[in-house]
Amino acid sequence: MSTDVLLTVSGVGKTYAQQVLGGIDLTLRRGEVVALTGENGAGKSTLSRIIAGLELASAGSMEFQGRPYQPGSRTVAERLGVRMVMQELNLLPTLSVAENLFLNQLPGRFGWIDRKRLRRQAGVAMARMGLQAIDPNTPVAELGIGHQQMVEIARNLIGDCHLLILDEPTAMLTAHEVELLFEQIELLRERGVAVLYISHRLEELRRIAQRIAVLRDGQLVCVEPILRYSSQELLRLMAGRELVEHIQAPDRRIGEPLLRVRGLGRGEKVVDVSFEVRAGEVFGLFGLVGAGRTELLRLIYGADPADHGTLEVGRPLRKCRIDSPMAAARLGIALISEDRKGQGLLPGESVSANLVLGNLAAVSRAGMVSQSAERALAERCIAALGIRSAGSEQLVRELSGGNQQKVVIGRWLERDCQVLLFDEPTRGIDVGAKLDIYHLLAELTRQGKALVVVSSDLRELMLVSDRIGVLSAGRLVSTFERGDWSQDNLLAAAFSGYHEPEALSSAAAPGNPP
Amino acid sequence: MKTSSLGTAPTAKRAPGRLAFGTCFGLAGALLGMVALFSLLSSHFLSYATFSTLANQIPDLMVLAVGMTFVLVIGGIDLSVGSVLALAGSVVSVAMLGWGWSVLPAALLGMGSAALVGSLTGSITVAWRIPSFIVSLGVLEMARGAAYQLTDSRTAYVGDALAWLSDPIAFGISPSFLIALAVIVLAQLVLVRTVFGRYLVAIGTNEEAVRLAGVDPRPYRILVFALMGLLAGLAALFQVSRLEAADPNAGSGLELQVIAAVVIGGTSLMGGRGSVVSTFFGVLIISVLAAGLAQIGASEPTKRIITGAVIVIAVIIDTYRSRRTGRWN
Numbered sequence: 001m002s003t004d005v006l007l008t009v010s011g012v013g014k015t016y017a018q019q020v021l022g023g024i025d026l027t028l029r030r031g032e033v034v035a036l037t038g039e040n041g042a043g044k045s046t047l048s049r050i051i052a053g054l055e056l057a058s059a060g061s062m063e064f065q066g067r068p069y070q071p072g073s074r075t076v077a078e079r080l081g082v083r084m085v086m087q088e089l090n091l092l093p094t095l096s097v098a099e100n101l102f103l104n105q106l107p108g109r110f111g112w113i114d115r116k117r118l119r120r121q122a123g124v125a126m127a128r129m130g131l132q133a134i135d136p137n138t139p140v141a142e143l144g145i146g147h148q149q150m151v152e153i154a155r156n157l158i159g160d161c162h163l164l165i166l167d168e169p170t171a172m173l174t175a176h177e178v179e180l181l182f183e184q185i186e187l188l189r190e191r192g193v194a195v196l197y198i199s200h201r202l203e204e205l206r207r208i209a210q211r212i213a214v215l216r217d218g219q220l221v222c223v224e225p226i227l228r229y230s231s232q233e234l235l236r237l238m239a240g241r242e243l244v245e246h247i248q249a250p251d252r253r254i255g256e257p258l259l260r261v262r263g264l265g266r267g268e269k270v271v272d273v274s275f276e277v278r279a280g281e282v283f284g285l286f287g288l289v290g291a292g293r294t295e296l297l298r299l300i301y302g303a304d305p306a307d308h309g310t311l312e313v314g315r316p317l318r319k320c321r322i323d324s325p326m327a328a329a330r331l332g333i334a335l336i337s338e339d340r341k342g343q344g345l346l347p348g349e350s351v352s353a354n355l356v357l358g359n360l361a362a363v364s365r366a367g368m369v370s371q372s373a374e375r376a377l378a379e380r381c382i383a384a385l386g387i388r389s390a391g392s393e394q395l396v397r398e399l400s401g402g403n404q405q406k407v408v409i410g411r412w413l414e415r416d417c418q419v420l421l422f423d424e425p426t427r428g429i430d431v432g433a434k435l436d437i438y439h440l441l442a443e444l445t446r447q448g449k450a451l452v453v454v455s456s457d458l459r460e461l462m463l464v465s466d467r468i469g470v471l472s473a474g475r476l477v478s479t480f481e482r483g484d485w486s487q488d489n490l491l492a493a494a495f496s497g498y499h500e501p502e503a504l505s506s507a508a509a510p511g512n513p514p
Numbered sequence: 515m516k517t518s519s520l521g522t523a524p525t526a527k528r529a530p531g532r533l534a535f536g537t538c539f540g541l542a543g544a545l546l547g548m549v550a551l552f553s554l555l556s557s558h559f560l561s562y563a564t565f566s567t568l569a570n571q572i573p574d575l576m577v578l579a580v581g582m583t584f585v586l587v588i589g590g591i592d593l594s595v596g597s598v599l600a601l602a603g604s605v606v607s608v609a610m611l612g613w614g615w616s617v618l619p620a621a622l623l624g625m626g627s628a629a630l631v632g633s634l635t636g637s638i639t640v641a642w643r644i645p646s647f648i649v650s651l652g653v654l655e656m657a658r659g660a661a662y663q664l665t666d667s668r669t670a671y672v673g674d675a676l677a678w679l680s681d682p683i684a685f686g687i688s689p690s691f692l693i694a695l696a697v698i699v700l701a702q703l704v705l706v707r708t709v710f711g712r713y714l715v716a717i718g719t720n721e722e723a724v725r726l727a728g729v730d731p732r733p734y735r736i737l738v739f740a741l742m743g744l745l746a747g748l749a750a751l752f753q754v755s756r757l758e759a760a761d762p763n764a765g766s767g768l769e770l771q772v773i774a775a776v777v778i779g780g781t782s783l784m785g786g787r788g789s790v791v792s793t794f795f796g797v798l799i800i801s802v803l804a805a806g807l808a809q810i811g812a813s814e815p816t817k818r819i820i821t822g823a824v825i826v827i828a829v830i831i832d833t834y835r836s837r838r839t840g841r842w843n
Binding site: 301303324325326328329330335337342343344345346347348349353356357358360361364367368369411415 | 707708709710712713715716719720722723724725726727728729730786787
């Protein structure tokens, strides 16, 4: 057995502000597919990034092909034959497929590119991923997202590849493309390549992997042959905390509607969506990536202009025009966006500067900011939300994700908003902070506010919501009451908008540029 | 969060828009070092004459640099300041000579037209979401052309009606220098203490976050460019006062000097970070350097090479400093 061992990971850990990965022991063998799974934030990406040389471990050691292995950069790892296909695509959209494939080794002489040779080599590499119908000279920008993903994978199969890491490779692929990918993985396996396959689609893992490694909160909870476990057992291993199911009694006093959305739409992203949310209620929104969840919240908030549809807000409901976030905020609507760093925070500013953003009128007189009023407001928020910081003057970028999220929420609690739109409120934050956020949501409903919560974590959504609406391909396909839903029927609804034949036919004829 | 620590040590207490005291010490140190160096190299340097020349020449640069600090803080840039200055001077000369206006309304009209041009730059930037770099590059040409058109490409002598602005009143200091100092103090207070200033820093840090917090960033953006124009108009008055003439060629290439002064002061070209007081030091460093090099008899080419090198070195030092404080990610 030991001759088969390709990579040994011993006691590897990673600590940023806090530990995100600890004491990982894992062995990868040649010709084996190991599935790496776990919830969002469990440490899957961190572990794979360490192996691929994108990040340095803060503890532990690794051995690759019997030699100590500590790649300081991606280039070092790639030279040894460790390749990683990342979730976000690393292609240059304006260059052709061929140029993208051979970007770091363009064939040529004296700096002149040998176009013929490039084309031929690209053809070979593309055929391997079933992309032979595409002209290698097509600019990558003209390909659909699925094909771009296949190009990205093809690029990593060029040259020496002993260990291939695939991070959620099928997230954007059609069924046909997934088949091609699996065939390719099978071929690689026969060639003796080790594959680390990251995904939480359990059906896929069962088909492709021999062993499964489950991460939970930065710890490896099991590494076993995959056939030993049922899907139910795996789900339980991934979650590992049934206690969460009991944090909140669904006993709520639900009042009159505070927000009514009618026929809201924008292009093909959001199509004819109607629903209402009542005081003291949490309306959950579920859907696959790209189903239009974030887009819908942004439309309600006026961050993007809607093509059609009406909104009614207030007590009693009144028809309103919301054409900007300013208008939404005036009407008492708040958006806690998914992209905290990009759209929520002023990272280099203090906690208090972040909390008063949008509340400056409350702490100023005649345009002058009162520093004592500002500090008072900040300290009030910090106490109310349990924000862990070294004080109101600490820079917000130094806080953990959960505390950053609380800062964004705190900003809105100082204003009297009645409708709060939460987009992935617990993304990338640790378990403790998640519980804090759940309690906060419950508290807000007790105060009679109407909440809309978007989450890709189904169990979380089933935990906090009173009703769950499911978006599929931009449409609100169904709404479930608490008690009527199950993971299965929610997932089925989420997929229902995509079961259209053209998805497959377009994959079968990839040669025609749009 | 029960498991997490209380986070890292608190950083030095500082209001947004104010740079750390260390920066000011560093700039003051650099300035003193330069003064000492030039005093050693030239026995005439440390004199009343040098001081008085400096104090009379820098007010234009001071007020322009204040405006540019605001522009850079919101992540913009204004290349048109030199041309707008020339245009404002031309408007003053036309009002006084062509229409026979008295000096005060003419001066106000000059400043007003400069503010208008500035708000035009800002409005175009905001309305079509075009980088201010490009818009102000176009405005640079337009304003310069308009200045030539108004004055028939000739220097217009307006006489000594405005001369009192640049005549020393005490210790070689002129009213224009005092006005410029007042602008600096006021601007620093605005940047650090007012709602307006807070929003400028916030917009420069993360405009989308400001918008999603329910605050419309657009009026602030326009206002900053209007303010820049207004200050360019004020600088034009200082120049007209000193030269007793409006020159349509005035201020050509001045924008680069202004930006250099602001950047030497440590204001970030990426927006979100800046201080008017540091900008003042930047202006002093650039001006002392120019005066000192002239005193020791450096040739024009040498002066330009050295000044250019100082700008680059200042930015390198600043990059190291901000890397140490750890910029976002």
